[in-house]
Amino acid sequence: MKNGLILSGGGARGFAHLGVLQALDELDVHVDIISGASAGAVAGAFYFSGHKPGETLKFIRSYKFYQWARFLWRKPGILNMEKIGKLFANYLPDTFEKLDRPLIIATTDILKGELRYFNSGKLIPAVCASACIPMMFEPIKIDGSEYIDGGILNNFPIEPLFGKVENLIGVHVNPINRVESRVSFKNIMDRSMHLALDKAVREKEILCKVFIEPKGCGDFGMLELGSADKIFKVGYDAAMEQKDQLLALKK
16 A cells, blocks of 8 residues: 555544545545544544545534533443444444445553554444543443543554555644643643653654644644634645645655
């Protein structure tokens, strides 16, 4: 395969992935395989299901956060993914094998404390598991274990593509912007987690033929679903800034 795409996690910042995919479509840069975590897994699943990035943006934007989940007060997570999974079932095939191209999804087995990749079998449980933000969502049960956000152990899952593709295209939507005054209370957990993960991303960045990190994503919180259109444009613009490098991948 020629071009492999790595899509990081990032919550609402994942709308930037859709902007990047929109740019790739306009530039006619073909993606042969995607490895994604969390929001990147969702974007990859919709893209390889044949949905245009703009269509996916419209779908996700049309549902309010509170419509996606029902409250669970006595379980390990405030919300669950049941409604989200049912919504996804209207747009995604039931198995990986029915996707247009190969997709690899990173998840975290919370019981074993291990990273697990899914690339075959049932698709929707794997997508939901990878996007299952800890403490916010109830873990997803698969094959007798429980899974949460793949970004916890690998927020930039480049490793599954080693030896499979000629070119690696990385999209990381969690830039560490410098804060001049103070970090708001609601953003402390978000920023702390990404500070911890950033070193690993820097080590992987140099392995990519093209690395896209939309700096504007740092202006948005991981739960700012209401800023979807703005984040989409940030991703699109960042990809187009590297138009020449991306077009070179077609040669």
